[in-house]
Amino acid sequence: MCEEATRRQVGICLLCGLPGAGKSTLGRSFSATILRQRFAVITYDKIITAEAFHLALQDELDQSREIPPSSALLKTQETSQWKQHRQYLLEYLEHLIVALLNSSELRPPEGKCDGTWYRFVDCLEEQGLISSAGSSTEKGTHSVIIPENDEVCLVLDDNFYYQSMRYEVYQLARKYSLGFCQIYLHCPVESCVLRNKGRPVSIAEDTIRLMDKKIQKPNPEKNSWEQNSLVLDSSQLIKADDHRIVKLVNQAMANPLRPLQENLEIKEKDRAITAASILHQADQSIRRCISETMRRVKGTASAHEMKVAAQELQSAKSQFLEDLRERLCEKGIQPMTACNATTIVSLFKEQTDHIVQPFLATEQSCCLEPNLDCNDRASGIS
Template sequence: ATSRPLYLILDDNFYYQSMRYEVYQLARKYSLSFCQIFLECPLECCLQRNRQRSHPLPDQTISLMARKIEMPDLKKNAWEQNSLILKSFDCTSEDNEQIISLLTTALENPVKQNEENTEQKEADRATCAASAVHQADQTCRRIISQTMKDAKDKNVCPSEMKSLAEELNKLKAEFLEDLRQGNNLKKQNQYFDPATSIISSFQHEATNVVNKYI
């Protein structure tokens, strides 16, 4: 009997291209198929849906995600060719047909390990550089989490905890934008890791912020 194909569905925001590229690299390593479906949704619709959840996130979080998210770039990134962008607020039967077609195409064309050219390598290097933002983002999140825990242990009142969280998240967004734009590179020499610099500076500024509340 013919075995049925196995699909692994990764359901997440994957808001940076570098996050999705890590999955593509795994597919290439094991010669597996790869494709992605991007659900495009207006910010107002996202906010409305979020408010209907049993445990909604702050509007600021949704708005920040909307600013950070990087759509698939089929023209620039060869590895994103098997991508489908759908309007998540207006799904149709035609969308289902497009999804099936995308999956079929991906299955028939698994990623090959040696399927790289000079142009693609340049694009890959750019994507890897973007992963520095991804890594810095994760580290800053851990710093914020620990900072909030420390503030709670020092009996900061709930209303101030909320203000502290908002201030720290705003600070994180500013630092990551600096890293993304390369603003901090002007201050560093060629041997210094810009992501490390951003994280160190963020840690220092986060400490200054929390000191106002304790």
Template sequence: MAAAAESRRVVGAPACLCVLCGLPAAGKSTLARRIVGTAGELGWRAAVVPYDDLIPEQAFQTEVLEDGIKLQEMHTNWKSHRQAVLHSIGQFLERLDVVAQVQSSSLINSAAWERCTQALLQPEDSKSDGTPLLFLLDDNFFYPSMRYEVYQLARKYSLGFCQVYLQCDLESCISRNHSRSKPVPTAVIQEMEKRLESPNPQKNFWEIQSISLNTTDSVQKVMELISSALKHPLSPVEDNTEQKDTDRLRCATSVVHQADQACRRLISEAMRAARGQWSASQTLFISQLFLQEVPFIQEEDVDVEQVVKRVVGSIFDEQKRDILSRFLYNNE
């Protein structure tokens, strides 16, 4: 227990994981640099975690088909690399010897990782004075599942967690992307725009600390969000309770839906059975009408209207009541 407490000395001060998400070339990196500058003015330790630099280029390679990009396969291809980034953050938060030896996974660029952690390390001759620690995770994060992994890491270490979604229209992103030294294939951006799911606190309770911006100039709003997240670190116990409540609600909704479907099937089957009985009764009724109930005599005129009224008013009603009573009795 003592060793575990010592290992958390790096995060003894308030710490936060801030997810920057949006399409490629939306302006996330520009916004990240401005946040780091503002954080420095406040005396915070802040660093950008740039996924594009940390994850090897070959991990992003995917086949371009006539019907677009197999984005789900692309997601699976680099999922292990993304997890390695989060694992490295966890290592940094746990280890005491990060100054002497920066640990990272072979799945990410070690040099790039060392650069982004240097700004977070306390000088060897200084002591932790409660200075906030800020990680800015810069990536597209177009699926909620990608962002949820970061949330889980923050929950594990009782860190603050927040998200900033940078809005930008597709045409502008494509135009800016062309000016990059290593542009992303246009088809990838187009397909990503179709799949992108921005933070939705109404759907996902864990995305409550999120804002959407359409400009990189709104640094003040971002700093207010991060400050709020720092003051309200995640609690595994409380958040697990919320998750259980959410799971129970989903389960209840599923039960109601399935029960409704089962009732509909039973009603449909019952109606088909009833229609069958009505059809058979109709045939029998017509037979009785012509063979038994109507005394046709060739020499006499028949009052058709009176015959129909008599048959419908007595014989048919009697058979209708008999069918209904038998049907209801059999289905009790």
């Protein structure tokens, strides 16, 4: 049986919505459900420091209104740091996915063993998904302790208030052929504000209200990649064993995404068009070079010698273009640039110099093409 057929089934479920919409409450209920999958709930604001998250969120939303320049400068560093941590977390998710699919150890990316990584690892250890026992803790590696046959669904708890934030996770799921779904919790902003006030670490009320105006909800009609989405009214308590959620997750796990496949027929057609264009440009450049060469020979050779030289140059041109066509087919196509055009003409001149050299009073090495600097001339057509 092939390796692809035996690998573990993995999926990603995004929980998105306003702060206070009930995402974390729903996330905590996944571990207590009767679903057949094993869940790993990853709460972003427990892994990315709350201070960085709140300052960055406020800065993102304040772009829609005028704020004092001094305040903007103070927030720039925190915003950049927050975005960097989000990218780190996305990298860590990818490493977790690889470990789950291959039933291998979880390892951090090279040189990325920072605070975000340790909080990410702690989150997984608390849920009994990984263990440092028997692993090389000095290298930051951890053993995945989930049975190989268990399906795993990664539940990502974050606001995901911009479509782009969700799309980058979707791309990760497609890269590894994972199941993918989204649950958007819709809750009246007044309820979100009230719930937020009861939190140990709350978000400014005006930030939530601004976010309510700017949040980009899943739009399956516009975005085909958001088809597997569910919008739920979370003004009342919702748990993971809700039949709508069970159906959504099961459907996502049973229908993993397919990596983007190249259309080979279209690709081959484009290659042929590009090759024809390169050959055409090369032909025109060499024609101009031959014309210039014959003008230089005129006056130093007889009419018969001129005719013989012209015939030999034309024959050499035909052979040169045929060789170029074969190289394009064998080694792939690169866009035709001024440097490549000059390189092609220079190579042609080297191969045909013996034809016209006897007729030239002085040795010259230039033609009508601009003499650009091409250090590796052979690379132009190889």
